[in-house]
Amino acid sequence: MKPDILEVQPQELKFLFELKKQSSCSVQMNNKTNQHVAFKVKTTNPKKYCVRPNTGVIDPKSTCDFTVTMQAQKAAPPDMICRDKFLVQSTVVPEGTMEEDVTSHTFAKEDGKSVDEKRLKVILLPPPDSPESSPxxxxxxxxxxxxxxxxxxxxxxxxxxxxxxxxxxxxxxxxxxxxxxxxxxxxxxxxxxxxxxxxxxxxxxxxxxxxxxxxxxxxxxxxxxxxxxxxxxxxxxxxxxxxxxxxxxxxxxxxxxxxAKEVEETKLKVKELESKLNEAKATIIRLSEEKRLATQEKHFIQGELDLLRSKRHRAQVGFPLLFVFMVALVSLYLGYLLHR
Structure with a gap:
């Protein structure tokens, strides 16, 4: 037999039954292990009963209570016999597990997972002033x-x-x-x-x-x-x-x-501002790189313009000398022809 994870007391839920009146019963659970234990309470008639809390996590070597409230009934069952039942499921969970993390999948019997189940019966007690119990x-x-x-x-x-x-x-x-x-x-x-x-x-x-x-x-x-x-x-x-x-x-x-909601909202705002700052930094880096490239192109074009200007100046200076030299040669040739 597997060792019990939780000790549940009492094993029978006794309700003082009165027509058109609610009745409550308290159940105590004792965690006998050195680990954190998650529990879940189920019933065959959920519309008739209200369980608070129906899920939770119990610390090692500690106890926890849950209350079962039977809703007001319009008619009594025959012979005051109730066939409703409750099921208390429990299993070991890792440390740090919260109540919100406990779901039906937590108690799935898979991969050799140990799940302890306790079944509780319902007993209806007549009120002290009823004809059955009056002396x-x-x-x-x-x-x-x-x-x-x-x-x-x-x-x-x-x-x-x-x-x-x-x-x-x-x-x-x-x-x-x-x-x-x-x-x-x-x-x-x-x-x-x-x-x-x-x-x-x-x-x-x-x-x-x-x-x-x-x-x-x-x-x-x-x-x-x-x-x-x-x-x-x-x-x-x-x-x-x-x-x-x-x-x-x-x-x-x-x-x-x-x-927690306010903190989350502030965190979201901070993240948005950080993303905007990162985008601004990226645009600044891109613009600075473009500026550097533009300055390089400017210097390159300026150098090319300087070269063109220098070549043009040289062309303007050399053209008249050649013209003069040609004119001199033509004049010498004409003078030679005239002297002959």
Whole structure:
């Protein structure tokens, strides 16, 4: 058997069932390992129950509670038997895992991953003032039984008195001489029921004293019923305290979320500014490179212009000398021809 990752108490969810009223039950989970454990609570009837929190991460060697709230019901189930069930899944997760990271894929049984599952049953308890749990029915039955016993005792007393009368008549038949005396005694005895009726009155006092014992015996189950009611009130108080803590945690979480959003927005703005600065630096470098190339081209063109100017100047200076030299040669040739 695989060792249990979480110890879940209690194994049965007991709800105090009352029509049109909600009922809550608290469950405690104990992480017995030296690792972080993620848990998830599932139910066969999610519309009927509300689980808070239904997922989370438990630190090593620590405990965590979750509260199950049953919604108000319009009708009671037959024989107060509920077939709803809960499943608590748990598995080891790496350190630093947050509650938002716990998903259904976390508990997928793949690659030899160990997933512990605990199944919890639902038990419905009747309210203390219901006819099923009230002790009044027991007292009424005891009173009726006592009354029946008193009636039977009176009938036995009457039967015994009638037997005595019959015996007296037989004696009178045997003793003929004393018939008148016996009849007078019988008439006297018949007038005695007024005094004998006083006896049942005193005898009726005994069952009243006896009935005090059933009342005491009835008080014991009443006390026994009050004890589970007190036990139920304790988890309700715990759940209320847990809800208050959760509300404070939610408020703190909302503030932290707002701060986190503001920090993220500022980070985005800083990133945008950095990207713009990088673009500006790139444009500056590109423009400076273009400027350098332009200056080089300018110097190159300037040099070429200087060369062209120098060549042009040389051409302008040499052309008149050649013209003069040619003219001189032509004049010498003409002079030679004339002298001949």
């Amino acid at each position: 009044d029915n027991g007292t009424l039955n005891l009173v009726h039984n006592n009354e029946g016993r008193e009636i039977k005792d009176e009938n036995v007393q009457k039967d015994s008195s009638n037997d005595k009368v019959d015996e007296g008549l037989e004696v009178l038949k045997i003793e003929g001489a004393r018939v008148d005396a016996k009849r007078k005694e019988e008439s006297f005895k018949r007038t005695e029921p007024v005094t004998r009726n006083e006896e049942p009155v005193t005898r009726n006092e005994e069952p009243v004293a006896k009935n005090e014992e059933p009342v005491k015996t009835i008080e014991q189950p009443v006390k026994r019923i009050e004890e589970p009611v007190k036990k139920i009130e304790e988890p309700i108080k715990r759940s209320q305290e847990y809800i208050k803590r959760n509300e404070e945690i939610i408020q703190n979480d909302t503030e932290e979320l707002l701060l």
